[in-house]
Amino acid sequence: MNKAQKIKGLQTMDGDGAQLRRLLPSYHVGYLDPFLLFDHFSVQKPAGFPSHPHRGFETITYMLQGAFLHEDSVGRSKMIVAGGVQRITAGSGIVHSEMPGANGINQGLQLWVNLPREQKGMEPSYQNVASADLPVFEQRGVRRKILVGLGSPVTLQQPMLYEDISLDPNEGGLSVTLTVPSGYQSMMYVFLGSGVFGTESIEVVTGELIIFEPSSKVQSIVVRTINAISPLQFVYVSAQTIGERPIFRGSYVD
Numbered sequence: 001m002n003k004a005q006k007i008k009g010l011q012t013m014d015g016d017g018a019q020l021r022r023l024l025p026s027y028h029v030g031y032l033d034p035f036l037l038f039d040h041f042s043v044q045k046p047a048g049f050p051s052h053p054h055r056g057f058e059t060i061t062y063m064l065q066g067a068f069l070h071e072d073s074v075g076r077s078k079m080i081v082a083g084g085v086q087r088i089t090a091g092s093g094i095v096h097s098e099m100p101g102a103n104g105i106n107q108g109l110q111l112w113v114n115l116p117r118e119q120k121g122m123e124p125s126y127q128n129v130a131s132a133d134l135p136v137f138e139q140r141g142v143r144r145k146i147l148v149g150l151g152s153p154v155t156l157q158q159p160m161l162y163e164d165i166s167l168d169p170n171e172g173g174l175s176v177t178l179t180v181p182s183g184y185q186s187m188m189y190v191f192l193g194s195g196v197f198g199t200e201s202i203e204v205v206t207g208e209l210i211i212f213e214p215s216s217k218v219q220s221i222v223v224r225t226i227n228a229i230s231p232l233q234f235v236y237v238s239a240q241t242i243g244e245r246p247i248f249r250g251s252y253v254d
Helices: none
Strands: 004-008 010-014 018-024 035-043 049-054 057-065 067-072 077-081 085-089 094-100 106-114 125-129 136-139 142-148 160-167 175-180 184-197 202-205 208-212 219-225 232-240
Touching (some): 035 232, 057 067, 057 077, 057 160, 067 085, 067 106, 067 125, 077 085, 077 125, 160 184, 160 219, 175 184, 175 232, 219 232
Antiparallel strands (some): 004 208, 018 035, 049 094, 057 106, 067 077, 136 142, 142 160, 175 219, 184 202, 184 208, 184 219, 184 232
């Protein structure tokens, strides 16, 4: 049986007036190996994330709406637009800014993934992949967009799966089965509609995160729509655990 825990995101602010829903860490879950932080941000100019340092982990930003301009201490200046993915390996240290690149709402998800201690001193690197370059699989009302793993060009140090999955309510009674490799920590975040997750049939609605415990065996988690009129769109994230307790020093992780 897949043991699950459901978490409601906390509305808060970060950076310079940037509104976001913080999913991890929470009051109930601190470090979820290997995930350090998970935010759903919604930012309008002039708010944003001005220059700030990172060290010892990787970040993955998935834009849902609008655009963000990334600039860093290595001299890169790149715009990530809706549907695209940005990966930053902070490694030994990098200073960067992320500011809204479009008028109106600039919305997306940002996930921080820990690096094993032996890799924390590696050279910083950056990757920006457009939506058109990400694999998409569709079958009978189920659409799976691969952000990391399974043919995606996005590369991370930690073995990982990351998908944007939507189920069309017009099809009715849809379900999708997610395969979690042994030793992987998995979670799903619903950002549109509602659905039922896992063998315990836990209902998860917009703004909620559900976490499943890692297992020594391959797991199968079934997700289905509640009825024929409720849409469901969520991200599925699963990564190999590291087994090391990080030491947090603000935006530095040792």
